Amino acid sequence: MTMKRFAYALAAASAVMIAAGSSAIGDDCPEKDTKLKLPDISNDYPTNVRADYVYGCMLVNGMTRDVVDRCSCSIDVIASVLPYDQYEEAETILSVRQRGGESVAYMYGPLFVEKVSNLKRAQVEGEVRCF
Template identity: 55%
Template sequence: MSHAEDLNDYPTSARADYVFGCMKANGETRQSLEQCSCSIDVVASLLPYDRYISAETVLSMAQVPGEMGGQFRSTEQAKTATNDLRRAQAEAEVRCF
């Protein structure tokens, strides 16, 4: 099995989207740019891009009301995907902020 750090498989646009969202949440300062850039690097080193996309999709679809969104909130696969992303983000928080 490959590790994300071996692949560097996050496209620039995905990294930029992450940093943009992170900066919106943490202040649009030079310091937050550095911290958010560090954060996506840590996430990318821990989570292969395909798993990152799966987790982001689950989180987005879980916002849909009703039965459709419920499928993304309640399945074990959805919980695993989001938990993997949250663990990577927690590690990034420790290392970068």
């Protein structure tokens, strides 16, 4: 057998082994037949929203490890009490109100006041449970 034929035979054998190995690996993989199941969290808030809340809470209450834990607990309580879409609406209302003036007077209507009150109640619940 010449060196050239040996190289071709070796390459062919390697290709067969690689193909057989990859199919065998796929058969043994448990993720192939089952889908990744995530916990069902119906009122989960985005990570950046949670981090922003914790950061603001720490600015108000101090920059200690204990405060990080308490602020994290607080946003978890808020998330369990208030769905994210309601939290987002209330935060938006509060943000728009900061502009001030007549152009934002409608933000003090009964519907908007109720949304902000729901957020404040959830925040108080978080403070009571965590602080």
